[in-house]
Amino acid sequence: MSPSVLICDDSNMARKQVLKSLPEQWRDNVQTATNGAEALTILRGNTIDVLFLDLTMPGIDGVGVLQGIEKLNVNCNVFVISADIQPEMQSKVLNLGAKEFIRKPVKPDVLQNHLQEHGLL
């Protein structure tokens, strides 16, 4: 069975880039959120195995989502996919529990390598 996936990014194009980078058998079980608040609502009501998370978003941003996940105490593999590549930001999100930091624009081979490294593929 393919894992349940949530893609959170305020850009439609970025969400499509992530979707197209997923292994084919994963693409049927995907939900999307256009901001952090939507993502947290979905995370509260559903079991999400893998979350692909943008950082710079209006309202609750990616860091806010990671903090929310900590509070909700949900078990979810978070892969941050962001244009904010500053080393300090990368270590901040990893400290907040993200599995990996992936720089935008995401590429299928890079994303799938990371999924493999974490035993998800």
Added chain:
Amino acid sequence: MNPFQLTEDQQDCLQELINVAMGQASDQLARYLDTFVYLKVPSIESVNADNLSRSIDQHQATVAVVSQGFFGYEGIRGEALLIYQDEDSERIADLLGYEPDELSQDEQLIDISSILTTTFLNVFASQIDNQMSYSAPKLLPSSQNSLSTHLEQMTFSWDLALKVNIHYQVTDYSFNCNMVLLIPETAINNIKVVLDRILEEF
């Protein structure tokens, strides 16, 4: 509604290209200043020439502006303005750890501006398989109306432009600067063609 009639998809695509470029420009700034740059979602809007100089001129007495023209293939061109408040330009020497007189404040402003402008535009260009050339960065004289005069004298004439506003905020030192890109209407039409080409892949 913007007069360029960028479709929702074109606007979204442009915004995403800008986000990636902004991210790498702030990474360069962060490394240069050895600090962290806090990023916000950039704004994209259309402006006309009159409104633009008036809105920036209101702060004329308190700002330093570095301006640099850029041009790529396929008729993509524009002007990048780096706008600093007086208090920010005064903090630059501290940020850079320079001794007094090592490098003038003007030179420091031009240095930082060039890092931001060229990194941003090179990354933007590479995403659309383009390449940018630049005119020399110019620190505008801080006299009244120098910005509006400069805008009037730009090598391309324009009435309408797309204005991209990016705010770079260095939290540790409360240092801020705004990068304003002005892309004249003819260049926007050329960018739309490029955006459609990218969107076709999706």
